[in-house]
Amino acid sequence: MVNKYNKFPAKVYVDSFLKPDLYTYKTVFRDALFQINYAQCIMLKEQKLISEKEASEILTNLSEIENEFDFENLEYDSSFEDLFFLVEKTLINKIGIDTAGKLHTGRSRNDMEHTMFRIKLREKIISTIKDYFILCDILLKRSEKGLSEIVLLNTHGQPAQVSTLAHFLSAVIEFSLRDISRLLQSLNLVNLSPMGSAAITTTGFPLSRERMAELLGFEGIVKNSYGAIAGCDYITTAYSSLKIGSINLGRFVQELITWTGFEVSQINVPDGFVQISSIMPQKRNPVPLEHLRLKLSQCNGECDKIINTMHNTPFADMNDSEREVQSEGHKAFSLMAKILPLLSGFIESIEINEKSIKNRIQSSMATITELADSLVRHEKISFRQAHDVAQHLSSELISKNIVLDELEFSFFGKIFEERIGLKPSISKEMLRKVCSPEYFVEVRNLPGGPSKKEMSKSLQSYKSDLNLQKNNLSRIEKLILKSKKKLSSLRS
Numbered sequence: 001m002v003n004k005y006n007k008f009p010a011k012v013y014v015d016s017f018l019k020p021d022l023y024t025y026k027t028v029f030r031d032a033l034f035q036i037n038y039a040q041c042i043m044l045k046e047q048k049l050i051s052e053k054e055a056s057e058i059l060t061n062l063s064e065i066e067n068e069f070d071f072e073n074l075e076y077d078s079s080f081e082d083l084f085f086l087v088e089k090t091l092i093n094k095i096g097i098d099t100a101g102k103l104h105t106g107r108s109r110n111d112m113e114h115t116m117f118r119i120k121l122r123e124k125i126i127s128t129i130k131d132y133f134i135l136c137d138i139l140l141k142r143s144e145k146g147l148s149e150i151v152l153l154n155t156h157g158q159p160a161q162v163s164t165l166a167h168f169l170s171a172v173i174e175f176s177l178r179d180i181s182r183l184l185q186s187l188n189l190v191n192l193s194p195m196g197s198a199a200i201t202t203t204g205f206p207l208s209r210e211r212m213a214e215l216l217g218f219e220g221i222v223k224n225s226y227g228a229i230a231g232c233d234y235i236t237t238a239y240s241s242l243k244i245g246s247i248n249l250g251r252f253v254q255e256l257i258t259w260t261g262f263e264v265s266q267i268n269v270p271d272g273f274v275q276i277s278s279i280m281p282q283k284r285n286p287v288p289l290e291h292l293r294l295k296l297s298q299c300n301g302e303c304d305k306i307i308n309t310m311h312n313t314p315f316a317d318m319n320d321s322e323r324e325v326q327s328e329g330h331k332a333f334s335l336m337a338k339i340l341p342l343l344s345g346f347i348e349s350i351e352i353n354e355k356s357i358k359n360r361i362q363s364s365m366a367t368i369t370e371l372a373d374s375l376v377r378h379e380k381i382s383f384r385q386a387h388d389v390a391q392h393l394s395s396e397l398i399s400k401n402i403v404l405d406e407l408e409f410s411f412f413g414k415i416f417e418e419r420i421g422l423k424p425s426i427s428k429e430m431l432r433k434v435c436s437p438e439y440f441v442e443v444r445n446l447p448g449g450p451s452k453k454e455m456s457k458s459l460q461s462y463k464s465d466l467n468l469q470k471n472n473l474s475r476i477e478k479l480i481l482k483s484k485k486k487l488s489s490l491r492s
C-alpha cells in the first residue's frame with residue numbers, strides 16, 4: 001500500500017470532499033447545528049441526564065463558540081472530520097470532556113444531520129410559499145381589473161375563442177394555489193423531527209423526542225427511528241412540488257412570450273421590461289420573459305437533479321442524501337426566489353393591446369362558435385347543422401377576405417338557406433350581437449366561465465382559498481418563532 005494513504009484523512013479525500021464539505025457545513029448548516037445543540041442540552045437537563053450546573057456550563061460555552069469562533073476564516077486542517085466534531089472538540093477544550101462529553105448522550109450525527117437538513121429545507125419552502133402569496137395577490141388584483149378586458153386565446157397555436165384577461169389569469173391563480181398547496185403539504189412532511197432516532201434504533205437513555213421537536217419548532221416527530229434516518233421522501237416531496245410549480249409557471253411564461261410577439265401583440269410591455277437591440281433601433285425585446293423561461297427551466301433541472309440522486313439509493317443513512325445533496329437542492333429554491341418576484345412585477349405591469357386584439361378577433365372569426373350556438377337556440381336546429389352553417393360562412397368570408405364585422409345579413413341568409421333549406425328567423429340586429437366578443441363572453445356563464453358574474457364569484461373563491469393557505473403557513477411560522485423564543489429564553 002502507498003504510504004500516503006495509510007492515515008485518515010488521505011489528502012486526495014481532503015481536497016476533493018472534506019474541504020468543500022466544511023465550507024457547505026459552516027455557511028449553510030452551522031446555525032441549525034447550534035440550535036440542535038442548545039435544544040439537546042436543555043432536554044438532557046429536563047430529563048435529569050445532566051445537572052443544572054452542567055447544562056449552564058455547556059450552554060454558556062456553546063454560545064461563546066457560536067458567537068466568537070472565527071468560522072468565516074475556518075479552513076479544513078485534518079484535525080477534525082467535520083464541523084460537528086470541531087464544535088465538540090472546541091467545547092471539550094473549554095470545559096473538559098467530563099461535562100462537554102455528555103452533550104452527545106443518546107444521539108448520532110445521523111439524526112442530527114437529517115434534523116439540520118429539515119430545518120434549512122423548511123426555511124426555503126416557507127420563503128417560496130410567501131413569494132407565491134405575493135404572486136397570487138397581484139394576479140387577483142390584475143384579474144379584478146381585467147374582468148371586462150377582452151383577449152383572444154389559442155388552441156393548437158391557432159386563434160380559437162375570445163375570453164377576458166381575468167379568465168386567463170385566473171387559470172394561473174388556480175394552478176398557483178395548487179402549487180402552494182403541494183408546497184404546504186411537503187412542508188408538513190419536512191417539519192417533523194428525527195431527533196432521538198440516534199444512529200438507527202433510538203437509545204436506552206430516557207430522552208424526550210417530543211420535547212426536542214417542540215424546542216426546534218417541529219410539528220411532531222418522525223415516528224419510526226429507522227425511517228427517520230433512512231427515508232428521503234421528505235426531500236423528494238419538496239422538490240417534486242417545486243418542480244411541478246416550475247413547469248406550470250414555465251408554460252404560462254411561454255404563452256406570455258407568444259402574446260408579446262409582433263405578430264400577436266396582445267399585451268404591451270412597459271419600457272422597464274424592454275431591452276433594445278444593439279444594431280436594430282426599432283426592436284423592443286421583452287428579454288425578462290426569456291430570463292424567466294430560462295430560470296424556470298433551470299429550476300426544473302435542479303429539482304430533477306435532487307430527485308434523481310435519490311433514485312435507487314440504499315434505504316439507509318447514506319451520503320447520497322446528505323449535506324452536499326441538500327445544499328445543491330437549495331439552488332432550486334434560490335432560482336424560484338428570483339423568478340416569483342420578477343413574474344409578479346411583470347403581471348402587475350400588463351396592459352392589453354385592444355386594437356391588435358380586436359383586429360385579430362375579426363380576422364380569425366373567433367366568435368363564430370357563438371353564432372353556431374345562437375342558431376341552435378334561435379332557429380331550433382341541431383348543433384351539427386348550426387356548426388355546418390357557421391363553418392361554411394367562415395370559409396366564404398376568409399376566401400373573400402371579409403372580416404366578421406363586415407358580414408352582410410343577406411350573405412349570411414343565403415348560406416343559411418343553402419345549408420338548411422329554410423330562411424333564417426334571426427334578426428339582423430341579433431346576428432350582429434351574437435358575433436360580438438362581448439356577447440361571446442357574457443353568455444358563457446357556467447361555473448369557471450369568463451362572464452363577469454361568474455369570474456367575480458371565482459375570484460372571491462380564490463381569495464378565500466388563498467387566505468386559508470396564508471393562515472396555514474402563519475400557524476407554522478408562529479410555531480417556529482415560538483420555539484426560537486422559548487429556546488432563547490431557556491438558554492439564558
